[in-house]
Amino acid sequence: MADDDLQAIRARRMAEMRAASGGGGGDMPSGLPAGLTAAAPGQGGGQNAAEEAEKKSQMEEMRRTMLYQILDNDARERLARIKIVKSDKARAVEDLLIRMAQSGQIRSKVNNQTLIGLLEQINEAQSKETKIVYNRRRDDDSSDDDWGL
Structure with missing residues (x-):
């Protein structure tokens, strides 16, 4: 693929991302970012793997840009x-922040105190109560009685 083709694809995807973040994007499949489509499994070969690697790198770059x-x-x-x-916890917080920004719940930049509050809410939601159960043997369950010892 020529450099001009790659630049055109990147420009088109960035335009789609901007349109999607602006409230548009009704024709995009749910769960996929702007400009990406679901491919049927088993199609393509080495070229498909290279395309997927390129898509993943672009997705991570878009993610870093949004978080910035x-x-x-x-x-x-x-x-x-x-x-x-x-x-894994950081990734969950990043996902939550991106979803909140896309839905319009975040109007300004998130500062350190707001992030701490968000982390506390996530910790409370994910906290699991640990319960320890002791199974003690009773003396009359001893197998020594069977042998006469």
Whole structure:
């Protein structure tokens, strides 16, 4: 693929993303970002894998761009530190922030205090009560009585 073709594809996808974030995008399949379509399994070969790798890299770049627009510097640093320790929790917070921004619930940049509050809400929702059960043997269950010891 020529560089001009790649630039045209990137420009078209960015335009679709901007249109989708502006409230449009009614004809896009649900669950997929702007410009991406679901492909039937088993189609293509090595070229399909290269295309999927390109799509994944573009998706991650779009994700980083959106988070850069949503978070201020302190909140972005905190989320990066959380990602080092608990990458799955950081990914869940990023997903939540992106969904909130797309639905219009976030009007300004998220600061550190707002991120802390959001993390506390997520911790409360995900906290599982640990219950420990002890199964103790009773003396009369001993197998020693069977042998006369």
